[in-house]
Amino acid sequence: MKVEPNDAQVSRPVSQPAPAARNTRAQVRQPLLLAVVLACGILLGANPFRPSDQNPDGTARGYLKFKEILSYVDRDYVDSVDAEALSDYAISRMLERLDPHSVFIPARQQQQASAFLQSDFDGVGVEFNLFRDTVTIVSPLSGGPAEQAGLQPGDRILAVNGEQVSGVHITNEEMFGKLRGPRSSKVQLLVQRRRQAKPITVLVTRNRIPNSSVDVAYMLDNQTGYIKVSRFASGTYDEFKQALGDLRRQGLSRLVLDLRGNPGGYLDRATKLADEFISGTKKIVYTDGKGDVYDTQTYSRTLGEFEEGPLVVLVDEGSASAAEVVAGALQDHDRALVVGRRTFGKGLVQQPIALNDGSELRLTIARYYTPSGRSIQKSYRGGYEEYEKELAQRQKHGEYFHADSIHFADSLRYRTDKGRTVYGGGGIMPDLFVARDTSAYSAYYTRLQSHNLVREFALNFYQDHKGELEGLRFEQFNSTFRISDAQLQALSAQAAHDGIAADAAGLRRCSPLLRSQLKALIARSAYGKTAYYQVLRDQDAELQQALRALQGNGEASTLLGLAK
Structure with missing residues (x-):
């Protein structure tokens, strides 16, 4: 599901989206990876152009050599060449020799690279998807220009300004x-x-559109709140404070903070959020670079909104950078129970350096460490290609399914404030491991999703039954509505019409997953984003484990007692 992008402002210190590991290095080929992969951290410095005092002669010789070769190629090569594009390519390849997160962003993509972290943007305010090579509105954003102009879910945009x-x-x-x-x-x-x-024909007047990074906040029961933070953008801390305050007024006394899939963002927003949970003056994160120019230490200082009370943090392999800072600090201070799977493992800090042509260099200038001294950066000794494959290797080795397949060296052992053992060197290992549930997945399900057929079917169902759905309260819908076998067969028939061969066994295997996904998507169209998460909560293994811990069941409850 896509939302219009926006422009981001950089603040100090930050952790930018991205990951650079997978995005900007391949910018020429895949420019939108900035918004979908994992994060690179950023720390601003005062003067990025200090002369080198380590090898000034070598730097000068390298510069002159590159300039000379580029001049020869531009002047004498047999075919015409784009010297600027060649230069961009050479810079990107050079940075690959450093680390996976030092990256170069060409001028034409710099604005897009920063867009992920802005809290608002100018546009029409629609979520859309591409169905059958046609842009289809999934939902106009509430109160936005598109909604005010009368655009509806399912409207297909045929032309823009003719x-x-x-x-x-x-x-x-x-x-x-x-x-x-x-x-x-x-x-x-x-x-x-x-x-x-x-x-x-619909005429829409563009306006400022909020771009929320707190995806949802609601009460799971009369005591337990749930807040999902998708990234640490410029407005995240303010959004979080408002959401937490709203839930406190509804009776919140315990909280589930969901950082799964959070690729990072502005580090100062992340540390301010962590400060809401940590009492007194305690270290949240520190950075260590060459010399002491980029060495920083960040402590909790303010009286937080939720410094006492049971807290569970959900993480997975998609949680990176600033999200890992939050999880690591709360784990090291025994303030929260961390539930899920090992996080991405990104502990390098980048400085953004604006170049004269509008492009940007993001150069690794420090490593960050959790309060106990852990560096959670995973190894990149095998080079960029191996680093890119690391998550796939985790799956191959069974890590997503068995906690005992994960091994840490004794040299990476650290202690929390209360003496619990934690490890560095490759992400944050949760206190309670929850295996990824793939039992309902099938190749057929993957094909349906890759063709957007599940979302399209749900949207069409909503349009066909809009009147009936409007007559139901969400609670009635959630307790009584069920996707029938006939509706699954209709989805399969539509898929066959689109060239996806029928697969009865594959459909049977993924039918529980399809039923819950379709119901949740229909609920989202009819009742809003919160309804989507409410429908899926019973099938959410990590969330259910968190609830068992909060409700005092078994080992989880014992660990949570340490984290109070």
Whole structure:
């Protein structure tokens, strides 16, 4: 599901999205990886252009050599060349020799690279997806220009300002560019609506659109709150404070903080969030670089909103960088029970350096450490390609399914404040391991998802039954609605029509997963984002483990007692 992108402002110190490991190095080939992979941390310094005092002659010789070769290629090579593109490529390859997170972002992609962390943006305010090479509105953002103009879920955008966008293989990035624009400017959309013979024209006036990083916050029961933070953007701390305050007024006395899939973001927002849980003056994170120029120490200082009370933090292999800082600090101080799977393992700090042509260098200038002294950066000695494959290797070795397949060297052993053993050198290992449940997955399910057929079917179902759904309260829907066998067969028939061969065994295997996914997506269209998470909670293994711990069941309860 896509939302219009935005522009980010960099603050100090930060941990930018990305991961650079997988994104900007391959910028020329895959420019949008910035918003989907894992994070690289960033720390701003005062003067990035200090002359080197270690090898100034070598630096000068290397610079002159590169300049000379590029000049020869530009002047004498048999074919015409793009010298700037060659330079960008050479820089990216050079940085690969350093570490996986030092990256170069070309000028044309710098704005997009920063967009992930902005708290708002100018646009029309729609979530959209590409179904059958047509941009389809999944949901207009509440209160946004698109909703005010009358756009509805399921509307298909055929043209933008007279330019056709349907059936022309438009990319998400290209569509983002067409929908974005300065506040108060207008954009004309040609829209095909179900059950209307002719397309309609909708004029939308762009405005500032909030880009929330707190995906959802609601009460799981009359005591337990749940807050999911998707990244640490410029507005995350303020959003979190508001969400936590709202839940406290509803009776919250214990909390589940969900950082699964959180790729990082601004580190100062992450440390401020951690400070809400940590009492007194305690170290949250520190950084160590060459010399002492980039050495920093961050401590808890403010009176937090939830410094006492049971706290569980959910993490997985997609939790990285600033998210790992939060989880590591809370674990080291025995303030929270960490539940899930080992985190990504990103502990390098980058400094963004703006270059004259508008491009940007993000150079690793320090490592960060948790309060106990752990560096959670995983090894990158095997080079960039091996680093890229590390998560796949975890799966191959069975780590996602068996905690005893994970081994740490004794030299990486550390102690929490209360003496519990924790490890560094490759992410944050949770206190309670929860295996990834793949029992319902099948190749058939993957094909359905890759063609967007599950989302499309749910959206069409919502449109066909909108009147009935509007007559139900969510609680009624959640307790009584069920995806039938006939509806699953209808989805399979639609898939066959789209070229996905029928697979009865594959459908049977993934039917429990399909039923819950379809129900959740229908609930989202009918009742909003919170309803989506409420439908899925019973099938969420990590969340259920967290609830068992909070409710005082077994080993989880004992560990949580240490974390209070």
